[in-house]
Each structure stands twice: as structure tokens, then as C-alpha cells.
Amino acid sequence: MVTADAPEDSDALTIGRRIRQLRTGRGMTLEELASRIDRAPSQLSMFETGKREPKLTLLQAIARALGTTIDALLEGGPLDERSAMEISLERAMKGQTFQALGIAPFRIAKTVPSEALAAMLALHGEIERLRDERAATPEEARRANVELRHLMRTQDNHFAELETKAAEILAAVRHPGGPLTQRTASEIAAYLGFTLHYASDLPQTTRSVADLANGRLYLSSGVHAKGDARTAVLQALSSRILGHGEPHSYAEFLRQRVETNYLTGALLVPEAHVVPVLQDAKHRRAISIEDLRDAYSVSYETAAHRFTNLATRHLDIAVHFLKVHESGTITKAYENDDVNFPTDRLGSIEGQLCCRRWTSRVVFDVEDRFNPYYQYTDTGNGTYWCTARVEPSSEGLHSLSVGVRFDDTKWFVGRDTGNRGVSKHSVETCCRRAPVELEERWREHSWPNVRTPRTLLATLPTGSFPGVDTTDVYEFLEAHSPG
Template sequence: MTIEGARTSPSGSEAPTVDALTIGRRIRHLRTARKMTLDDLAAAVDRAPSQLSMIETGKREPKLSLLQAIARALGVTIDAVLEAEPLDDRTSMEIALERAMRGPTFHALGIAPFRIGKSVPDEALAALLSLQREIERLTDERSATPEEARRANVDLRHLMRRQDNYFPELEAQARQILDAVDHPGGPLTQRTASDIAAHLGFSLHYVADLPASTRSVADLRHGRLYLSSTVPAKGDSRTAVLQALASRILGHSEPRSYADFLRQRVETNYLTGALLVPEAHAVPFLHDAKERRAISIEDLRDAYSVSYETAAHRFTNLATEHLGIRVHFLKVHESGTITKAYENDDVNFPADRLGSIEGQLCCRRWTSRVVFDIPDKFNPYYQYTDTGQGTFWCTARVEASSEGAHSVSVGVRFDDTKWFIGRETTNRGISRHSVEVCCRRAPAELEGAWRDQAWPNVRTPRTLLATLPSGSFPGVDTTDLYEFLDAHAPRTGA
């Protein structure tokens, strides 16, 4: 029999479990208090000193018979040896640090366990334990659970709504950068993107072996920015460059939490959009379109040679601040799941109990879902939708991505439709998801026929059941990253 389950309470139930490390340290304390050497105790119990050393350091779990012999040799009861309460502060700290050294935190940091000698000051032990606890706290913060991620998303969306999705400090930084490279206005060329990189001290290098978990890699030591030599279909090489540089322009440091990581990502995307579609040039363009009652996301896209999604995002940045138009934006996966959302026009999107919109199913009758069934993929789709919150007009397009097709839509309240191309559409829908079941439940006839006869194998999103990737750069394999940088770093004398 080992020490596991060796003690019971008076009622017969097991007392709190004590581990081998705690018992080993208690034996050492009792032995040294009686001025016995390890050899003395070993001779008394007829064991090798090395065996007792393994027990005292917690590396071996003793059998109950040996513990009884040790207790007799030390002149104490077996209960004194198995006592779970710490002996003193010093011993408690040593035991805690021993456990920490055997745990995942030290292992992940590559710190090998070391012997805690008597010469190690108490203050040093306390400092090491404090550092270990802080590292674990930061790790826990960065390993955001799906619920924490949704809360962070909700908080950020509320901030965007309060500011009408307009951030003047980011607009100002974009202006400074564009002025520094003498950008004349209009579409930002690939050459201008390279000029911005040079202005910030980076040279561009296109490689075929970029780590799979990255879009770009910046070598801050040598001022080199690595990008993929293969541009995906419908991709924009300027966007990859500007997104990589945006974090340097914004002075981003290692995120302290998932909320920090999410905010930095939003800031990066905003600044990239502000560089591609400069405020100083886009606002007069949009004012002219409004005067002609001809606002069009497609025209904004074409004028600045950006993707439809970038044009839609940029319109939400500028519409309320400069045109006095409140808007909403939706990005919906072909499965019906909302992946991005923004509104300041009081449209009612489906939300969970935390208020999170992302991850919810979009109403089947909303423009963002209907557009998937429209055969004409070349022209934008327009629709009026009557809801419990009023009537809204939307324009939407379907775009392909590596994760499947997505619809991107921008909409306004009925009163603001007069400013937009597509207001004459006869397409109409009715969505009541905000006030009743609407499309969230299958028609009664179908449900009655199939409810007990269907069993789908659900394609569960990875982040639904697992924590989000942790680390300095969530989702990035840092071994791949550092091996890549080491392989591509310029060599001295080369």
C-alpha cells in the first residue's frame, strides 16, 4: 500500500490527499530537527541513503510500511509524517516552487528544474513564485474562451457604435503617412505601398516559403518585410503590405489579452482602409455622389481599386461622420453564420445572451442570405426588408474566399434610401426574427415529417469548443516563424 488513501478521517472518509513532495519535505524537516543525517536515517530503516533522498525530494512515493519505519526512527507517529499542513513559510515556498518547476509553465518556458539549496534567500523564492503566478495569469488571459471572445467582440462593437465607426486619430495617422510619401490622391498604387514601407525603414521581400500561419512576417532587426510571392485569387498585394506596416505605424506591442489582440486587429484593418481610401479624397467623392443621389459601394470600390468588402467597411467609417447617414454592415458566410457586423441605424441583428452578433445565424429572409440564391453574380443585389424595427434597404454582393463564399452587405433605414443607386428595386422581404420565431424554426409540416428522422453531423467551428489560440501572436506557430526568420536573415559579409 502506498501513501494514497493511507489516511482516513474519524468518520471513515478520506482526508485531504497529501502528495509525495509534501511528505518528503516533512520527513526532511523532522530528520534535520533531530540532527540526523540522511545516512543515520537510512541505517535506522535499513534502506540506501539514495533511496531516502529520492523520497525526501518527492521523486519517489514510499510504501506505507516504509513510512511507518521512518516514523518510528524519527520518534513520531505516522500522522505526523502524513500531516498535510505546511511546516513553515520557507518549506511552503520550497514545496510550491518544486511543484511549479514540474508544471507546464516552467516546461513551456524551457526552464529546467534546479535544486533549491539552503543558500537561496527567501526573497528569491518569493520572487520566483510571484513571477510564475503572473505568467500563469497572463497565459489565462490570452487563452480566451469563446465566451470571453464574444464579450470582447461585444465591447468593441459598442465602442464602434458610440463613435459611428469613425476614429479621427487613425485618420490623422493615415494622412501623415500619405503626406510623407507625397501621395497625390486616388488609388494607392503598389509602388506607393513600397514607398510607405521604405519610409518606415522596411524593404519588401517576396518569398515562397512564408509560414503557413502568417500573412506576412516583419524582421524588425534587419528592416525586412516578407510577403508571399503568390497572390491569392482576387487578392490585393497592397493590402498585405499595408496591414503588415499598420502595426508598426500604430506602435502595437504584444497584446496583454484577447481584447487587446482584437482591438489591434480592428485598428490595423481601419488604418489599412484609410490608406487605401484616403479620407481627404473619398469624402468629396461621396459628397458628390450624395448630391447626385447616386451613392454606390461599387463606385467607391472601382474608384480606389479595392475589394467590395474594403469599400463597404470604408463607407461605414465615413457615412455618418461626413454624410449624416446611419448605416449597418453585415458579412455572412454561405452557411448563414454572421462573421462580422456593425450598425448605428438601430437595425436589429440576432444576438446571443451576451449580446454577441458574430456566430449567430442571419435571418433567411434578410438581404445577406437571399443574395446567395440570386443567379446574377455580376451585378449588386438590392432589397427592401420590412422588420419589427422598420423598413431597411440593403445592397449586397457575394465574394469568394479561402473559407467559402461570403456575402457583404451595406444597408440604411428607408428614409436614407433616396441617396443610393438601387433604390428603385422591387425586391422586398419580411423579417420578423426580432419579434417572433420567423425563420429560426422550420415550417411545421417539414418539422413534423423529419424531426425524429434526421441526424446531421454538425461541422462545429473550431473555436466553439476550444479556447482561442494563445501566445504572443495568437494562432501563429512561433517555431515556424523563428526558423523562417533565421533562414532568411542577411548574413554578415554576404
């Protein structure tokens, strides 16, 4: 404990090691220094090991005996490597990891090799990393998702600071408006100090790799069938524009992903250009996600996301968005229109089964994949209208849908649809329970073997960049570095 006479930022361990460092540097034994300050060697030893902290008057006596100043004993400069390791290990021994393992603190003798100290510190660091990894559970992910969704709802999924950042970047490269071309994406990269390089051996776990030392951005030389070369470039650059660093929690990792995708969308579909277009479409009662997609040459998912960013703030329309896997599992969701999505006990929507009668599930059974599907759905808290599409992905088919309350349907193309549905998923018998006759016939005579998603039981990806094999990344950079 720091005494009232000593500075708060100079702890007993550091002061003690600095005394020992100066003493041994002068070739002085413990007994010799103890004699000069009129103290017992055992007492001085307790000071040097940090078990006790000398008062200011005794520190002055020690400083005089060592031919130095009290400031030298209290300075915040680095200790020698051995002393620094000893202090780190002693602090570790007082921490939760050593206590949880039942390892009692021990005296670090001079005879303990420095290599042994380094090995113990490395093992301690790895145990801490594994503890953090085990803490990154699906429950943590759900909590982080819920917190982020609440934030998005409170600000109507509109991030003004990211819109401003996108406008600044587009102004810097003199983008005139309309669809952002691949050449403009390259100009943004050049403006940020990057050259683009396409490689056939990009690590499997990455979409892009930035060599910050040499200002090179590597992308795959093969674009996925539904991929967009601009999106890959802009997503990589968005992380640099926003100054993202290594995430220290899953919540931070998730927030970074949302910010990256948001800024990418704001660059592809600039707020200043698209808002007048949407306002005109509302005036004409002809809002269409397809038209937004086509006008800016983006994916349907990007157009749908971008609409949710701007609809409430600029059109005064509350909305919801769903991305649902063909298995029925909700993978992305947003709402500020009071729609009643299924949630778990933590309030998380992602990972829940979407009602079989909701537009996002019904659309999978529609043969016409060329035109959008529209449906009105009566729910326990009102009627909603949705427009939906099915698109392929690396994980299978997904439906993407945007919906509004009945009163806002008048602004949209597709409001005259005759498709109707009734969803009462808050009631057990809506779709989560089989009809009574079927259940009575088969409940005691069936045993399905569940196909458990591997992500359900696994911990979340961990490491400096979750989900990325950093060894592959570093080997790739080593092979491609111009140095």
C-alpha cells in the same frame, strides 16, 4: 509588510536578500553578523528570509556592521542571479497558482541547486501561461467583440486619430490622391525604414513577417487570387505605424486588428480625397459601393468598410454592415441605424445565424453574381434597404452587405429595386423554426448529426501573437536574415 519607517518600494524579501548578499560577500557568517548587532541568529535569519522586516534603526546597525550604508540596503539595483531567483520563487509560492495546486510554501535552503530553482520558475511560468490560455474562451471573444462594437457605434465607426495618421503618412510620401499604387505602398515602406522582400516559404500562419532588427518586411511571393499586394504591405506597416506591441488580452488583440484594418483602409481610400466624392454622389443621389470600389481599386469589402467609416460623420447617414458566411453565420457586423440583428445573451452578433429572409442570406440564391443585389426588408422596427454581393474566401463564400433605413434610401443607386422581403427574426417562427406541417411530420422521425465548427469548441489562439506559429516565424527569420 513594509514598516512606516522603511521606503514603500523596498519590500522585506528584497531587503533581506540584499543583507545576505552583502554578508556572504564579506565572508561573514550569520552568527558573526548577529553578534555585531546584538541580535539572535534566528532573528537575523528571519530578516534575511523576508519573514520579518527590520526597523530603520536596526537597518542602520546592520549597515554599519557590514561596512556599508543604509542606502545600499534599500537601493533598487539588481540582486545577484541566485537571490533574484529565490525572491521570484518565494513570491510565486505566495500566489494563486501554488495555492490552487495545494503546494505549501517551503524554505529555500542554500543546498537547493540554482538549476532546480530555475526549473521550478520555468514550470510556474508555463502553468501561468496555460491558465491564461484556458481563460481565452469563445465567451471572452464575444465579450471583447461586444465592447468593441459598442465603442465603434458611439463614434460612428470613425477613428479621427487613425485618419490623421493616414494623412500624415500619405503627405510624407507626397501621394497626390486617387488610387494608391503598389509603388506608393513601397515608398511608404521605405519611409518607415523597411525594404520589401518576397519569399515562397513564408510561414503558413502569417500574411507577412517583419524583421525589425534589419528593417526587412517579408511577404508571400504568390498573391491569392482575390488578394491585393498593397493590402498585405499596408497591413504589416500599419502595425508598425501604430506602435503595436505583443497583445496581453484578446480584447487588445482584437482592437489591434481593427486599428490595423482601419488604417490600411484609410491609406487606400484617403478621407480628404474620398469625402468630396461621396458628398457629390449624395448630391446626385447616386451613392454606390461599387463606384467607391472601382474609383480606388480596392476590394468590395474594403469599400464597404470605408463607407461605414465615413457615412455618418460626413454624409449624416446611419448605416449597417454585415459579412455572412454561406452557412448563414454572421462573421462581421456593425450598425448605428437601429437595425435589429440577432444576438446571444452577451449581446454578441458574430457567430449568430442571420435571418434567412434578410438580404445577406437571400443574395446567395441569386444567380447573377456580376451585378449587386438590392432588397428592401420589412422588419419589426422598420424597413431597411441593403446592397449586397457574394465573394469567395479561403473559408468559402461570404456575402457582404451595406444597408440603411428606408428614409435614407433616396441617396443610393439601386433604390428602385422591386425585391422585397419580410424578416421577423425576433419571432421564433420567422425562419428559425420549420413550418408546422413539416415539423409535425419529421420531428420525431429525424436525427441530424451536427457539423460543429471546430472554432466553437476550441479555445482562442494563444501565444505571443495569437494564431501564429512563432517557431515557424523565428526559423524563417533565421534563414533569411542578412546577418
